[in-house]
Amino acid sequence: MQYTLLILLLPLLSFVVLGLMDTKWKARVAGSVGTLVLSVVAALSYYTAWAYFSTANVGGIYQKIVPLQTVWMQFSGQLHIDLGILLDPISVMMLVVISTVSLMVHIYSLAYMKGEKGFERYYAFLSLFTFSMLGLVVATNIFQMYIFWELVGVSSYLLIGFYYTKPEAVAASKKAFIVTRFADLGFLIGILILSFYTQTFDFGVLNSGNAGIFASASGVTFMGASVLSWAMALIFIGGAGKSAMFPLHIWLPDAMEGPTPVSALIHAATMVVAGVYLVARLFPVYVTYTPDVLHGIAYVGAFTSLFAAVIACTQTDIKRVLAFSTISQIGYMMVGLGVSGYGGHEGTGYMASMFHLFTHAMFKALLFLGAGSVIHAVHSNEMQKMGGLRKYMPVTHLVFLIGCLAIAGIFPLSGFFSKDEILAATYMYSTGLGIGMSFIAGLTAFYMFRLYFNIFWGKENSYEHSPHESPLAMTIPLVVLAFFSFFGGLIPFGKFVTSDGAAYTGETNYVLAIVSVLIGITGILLAAAMYRKKTMLPDRVSQSLGFIYQLARNKFYVDELYLFITKNVFFKGMASPVSWYDRHVVNGSVNGLAVVTQWVSVKIKGIQTGKVQQYAWVFLLGTLLMAFLILFL
Amino acid sequence: MSPLLIFVLIPLLMMIALFFTNNRKQVNLISLSGSLLLLLSAIALVVLFWRERTAGNTAQMLFAADTVWYREFNIHIATGVDGISVLMVLLSAIIVFTASLVSWRIESMPKEFYTWFSFLAAGAFGFFISIDLFTMFFFLEMSVVPKFLLIGVWGSGRKDYSAMKLVLMLMGGSVLVLTGILGIYYLTGAETLNIVELAHKNIEQPAQSILFALLFTGFGIIGALFPFHVWVPDGHSSAPTSVSMFLSGISMKLGAYGAFRVAICLLPEGAHQLAWIFLILSGFSVVYGAFAALGQSDLKYINAYASISHCGLMFFAFLIFNETALTGAFLQMISHGLITALFFACIGMIYSRTHTRLVSEMGGLMKVMPFIGVGFIIAGLASLGLPGFSGFVAEMTIFIGAFQNSGELQRWFTIFATASIVITAVYILRVVGKVLYGKQEHQAYDSLADAYWWERVTMITLIAAVVLVGTMPSWFSNMIQDGLAPLVAGLVK
């Protein structure tokens, strides 16, 4: 299956060519080249998926296939960094997701970005991102993953900052990069610790279940936790950064400054789930050796999910609502992983999480692209500027509704299936957590439909030029994604992706399913009551909630806290003092040396009086001292 | 006479040729052809070196030659290269080539400028090809004069002060180095100054530790180790562009190279004894430099402190004493040399157009000069360790290598040092954001020209090199390991 290399190389090639050509090509040419390449990639991915799932199942277990592997850098000893391609159920699944969404975004952007300055650059960056993301998922070892992890980060940075003349976009890109970089630091240290004890980077070895490789770490503890826990926790921090887990989530809402298709691709469907993917990738290690960390992940996920959902209920920027919704949903996935065990029924969470990843990618991309379509029409992100758009944009309206229903977990849309599995797994793990998650599901339904009603229903705004349906290049991807969102849940996911590779079909917990749907519907109804028509209800509710509402609306002031920390601790507390110290103390001490020398030089000038008798005096004294010295020393 | 001496002879011949020039065209012609010749020779050297190696030549130093110079003091003109020095020569050649291009249109006295610059280059090449302590020191010191004049005459800002400070501090380093060299020579009682032969001699403790401290500190000053780095910010920022490139690209590497070749390899026991002190200093240097860079507002200062941070990492890696870390250290030398040269080149280009280096006075330059802007961003991304560029490879090799050390201190400081990658990201992005992105500060910037052809060649050459190292690291690490293999045996306990 060496042709899989092409999946990686084609986008890279596309990036290089588009990057070098830059403005020499017409925008249309650049766009078509990019899209064409991506369609080939997508085709290859589908073929790979088909080929993999049809051939790799040996004895009921999906085997890991490494069609390509090359040593990139050899270190002394056993350590080496390889570049290769690893095919297993989750990576193949991700290939499909990424190439699908990416292709959709490529097509969509042809119209959405039309006429933008830097169109060619945009496509180059998209290609770069696709390359990096694909490289990330097929990584055969943790270091390769880290390499592409960083590349993904930078392409995200470049895309968020695409409108580089807009200060907000520049700030947002910077923020995104730095926050994720900070998280990556944890990832890196985790890798270092892990590799120190295991002497390998390879996923194959790490996940082989061979306890021998962790032997040297056993018994080593630091601050009460085993060193392996530390390593895995640090690695999770890396994932948490990319996946915007609390408290590293702050970059994601700001990242919406980027072009909307980018948000759909990177900040909804693909890159942000990299953290989930990372945990899933190392799942055997987590579950076997550091279950404590895994439980921590579950709680972090749950909290983040709740936290983001609450905020999402109060935001007015439609992209930000979607962004918080994304955070919340990724929290879901994390919970799914966190509560999962290994193999069979125990492993439901794992499977569910991956399933949710898949469905979420589809419906969230759909929602973002839909939102983009709306923004394209209205030229604004703000809910207040919208309303009643269902008449003007029927297609968008329909697909958006599908997306909202999917995310709200309404049967039989895809979200229902995946979310339900996660809830099931959670209840299996802890009832309390399960109830919490159910509540969040309700919240999700509420804020999604708040969004939906605000955009497409409610009071009709007076538009300067009346909004119109988006062009075909935009609606086709929407429809395609809507299709997936609608029917994606019917895929028997457990057959393909499970924690141990063996197929698994969970029995549906009907009670739970029905309750979930009911909760979802409650949320929807609540939203309909409040937002379907222009009423005073929302204001009253928000007033009665008062303080809490303000907290949520201001995202619990986490941004401000960060700002405070970076400004006061990082810049004023560290950087400025260090540079002051450097200029004045270190530099000063060197200059001080010179000053002291000068000072001494001035001080001793007294012996050079110009009086010859004084000279003779010193002369004689010197002589006598010399005599004295020579005699008595 | 060794064939390697052409690397010294070419610059000297350039000087002579420049003496007879009388207009800018001729000066440019000579400097370009000379530096191009150097670059080609360096590439040829790499090729020949590999051919020799694959042909089965296992001598530690290839192309070695040895001519007695001063018999009385056993001073020989001994030259030879192993994998490491070959790469260093290549690095120097690239930087000399690009640096001479950058100053293509230097305003005043081009003839003198290039004369001194060639002199500077001769010193650097001489240092890397020498394997005799005296000649090494000779070439190391030779650069003092040209540096002083180049900064003082063609520099900007507080150039008098900076030039003086730079030279005096470097001289201070040299003093320690010279004491150490004399110590090694006389305390081993060896009849040679050849570093290959001296490696087999032993010096008693505690003399060895004292000498190590002297030598390492001395080279540390040259390589900008905290707290002896203070010449770097002022020196780099006052120097003209090409000299800044040279200073941070090559000069600081002289210190690091010497610290390894002389201090560590010849005095391994002392090194092990005192490693912890310098480990703490260099580890601290890494984070300290990054933080200091964060607090600057002048582009050159930022890059100067970034250099301190990155060079600290080299010293840090040296003191880990394992092959991986050492490989990383040399990769970092190459990588940092290229990246920082690229950075300084871009800064110089921007400065020559906007006539300011203050971050706050720029903005939105990306629109006006996209080529330089892209170069600048690439330099920045490479500097913050983005995969695909050399910085990542080097840093990761160092971190992985350093973490393989069994010492607690080493590992803790590795973790400490990794923090720099975040801080680096912060200041790099801050600069990129302020300078290139955002709104244009001044209307006058609208009419600024993008890169001229010589500037394009400079940037493309450097970027190509950076990408090459970043994507094909094993070519380079193999070369380095080729040089390290015989040395490491004596180092690793």
Added chain:
Amino acid sequence: MNYSAFLQLHNEMTLLAVIVILLVIDVFSSEKGYRFFQTLALILFSIHTLLNCVPGEPFEVAGGMYMYYPIHTYIKTILNVGTLIVLLQAHRWLNTEENIIRRGEFYFLTLSTLFGMYLMISAGHFLMFFIGIETAALPMATLVAFNKFNNKSAEAGAKYILSSVFASGLSLFGLSLVYGATGSLYFDDIAKIMTASQIELIGFAFFAVGLFFKISLVPFHLWTPDVYEGAPTSITAYLSVISKGTAVFVVFTIFVKVFGVMIAQWQILLYIIIVLSITVANLFAIRQQNIKRFLAFSSISQAGYIMLGVISGTALGMSSLVYYVLVYMFSNLAVFGVVTIIENHADKTSIRDYTGLYYTNPKLSIVMALALFSLAGIPPFSGFFSKYFIFSAAFKEGFYVLVFIALANTVVSLYFYLKVVKIMFFNQSENPIERISTDIPSKISLIICTLAIVFVGLVSSIFEQISVLGFGI
């Protein structure tokens, strides 16, 4: 009584011949012939230099009162060349109106002091040595006061002769004690008899002062800046190079040969004096504004470095020392050459006046810069080699800390040398020194010096030659 032995002293003899011929011409020549006086003097002196530059076999004359070793030829040739350069540099100055009537005396006196230095070098007996030292000192005082109508020069002359006589008084006193203790004045005999008794030690201490005064080591240096500043520049050059070089060489031979028994004691002494000389002189030098005064302190500090060769007391030290003197001579004379030219043309001696010299007189300032770099000991100039050798020589004998201190001081010395370079190169002046067209003799002298600064170090055979003969002492 074998007077033919005198013929063996051909170096001294030819010098005397030159002196006498010049004296006769000076006294008797016509106005017309007088015009060629300087040219003739230079030619004669060059001939003398060339005639005496090949070393021969060691010999003794007058029962060991005069001793010859091959290394003497080298040191004397170095002095000859140095003197020749000084004479070349003085050429134009002597042709000025006020000096033209005194130039005969100038040559006569200069060469007489040179003769005295020959005697110092070759003496095998303290009487010869003392006569030599006085012959080198007393006419020198008149030379220092050569610009006799100039207050500064007159004052410098007075200061020089007072200090000099005081020093020789102390020296003589010490010598008398040495004589009292050993009963001989022949170097060889004293060396055999000497036991480092207390009286010998105290005699030595007083005696050494006379020499330290000549080398102007701290604390016997105080006269130096004043005299250097006041004396005519050519004489300052002569004092700082020739006079000092001789004294340094003689200190080595006498300390090692005569007072070799008390090596432990004088090493301690020199240790302290070297540290003091280098440090104090450097500290003073950094604040000087007058170029000549600055060079005075620079020369004191250089003297401290040269003494590192003495303190080692080995053949290696000897050859390093001679080599150092050679290099120091060329470097210092190059600086003085430039200073002389500028003083003669622009009458400026303040360092600040040199601002932007590079932009009006690039060649002069480059020569000056190279010379200063050489003095500071920066490769590839010869000064680096000489410093390295002299440090090696001292280091080899175990003076680790001393060498380190000396080395650390090179940083300070680099600072003040570079300060001058900085002033010349970095900034343009509003009131620069005009473009100067240099006279041919000065040009020749500067070319010689520059070539030497660049090549003496790189060409190793020069040192090899010296070092082969260094074992002669």
Added chain:
Amino acid sequence: MGSILENFTSGIIPMEAYIFVSFIMFFSGIYGFLSRKSLLMVLISIELILNSADINFAVFNRYLYPEHFEGFFFAMFTIAISACETAVAIAIVINIYRNLNNVEVDSLDELKEPEASDEK
């Protein structure tokens, strides 16, 4: 001192007596050199210093090493040298007088370390 008294009667003048005399002369000279203001007085002091050394040489020669005339001749030559030195010194002093109109040592103060330095 005992031996001096003893020798006083025994007929031989002790060498130490000569030396002591010369020391007194020497250090008077030193005192004069260090303290007197007139250049001529300073020169007179120098004469004393040189003369005391002459006495030393002669006495040592006579008392300790009478077999050769080393000290004798040294003293003799030194006398000649001091004559030279006086001649030159007096010429210079007269020159000073011509220039400055006095012969005070303290008036030789034009050449000295300048007060202020131009360093920042």
Added chain:
Amino acid sequence: MAEQIIFYILAAIIAVFSVMAVTSTRLIRSALYLLFVLLATAGLYLLLGYHYLFAVQTAVYAGGIMVLFIFAILLTQKPGERITPEPLKQRVLAIVLSVAGIAFCGHIVYYNFNRVYSFVKEAELPTKQLGMTLMGTEKFQYLLPFESISILLLACIVGAIMIARKR
């Protein structure tokens, strides 16, 4: 016995006049005291049996040098002019240093010349022998310094004239 008495008288003269010579406030008197000291020194040489040295001392010092001094004094001083006394501090310091020097050197010399000296009482040295010694080139003969010092003398004369003459 007479010798001792003469010696002590001479010694006393030297000591007293040395001190007076350097402390007198009138230059011309100082010169005179110096003359006494020099003559007394000549007397000492006579006592030692060095008649030739006596002659040289008298002729050169008393005859030559003193004349120079007198000339110089007359040239530069007005008659009866007194030198203003030096500051006390300067004098005290000089005295202290001188006395310290005398004590130090005297101590060392006195306690170290413990070898038996042989004062041979003999008639004056034969002048012919002296002449031969002065003119010889063997060891312990002094032709070479004799010739050398002639150069010194010549040089000093030329130098002194150059400085002293008007032009």
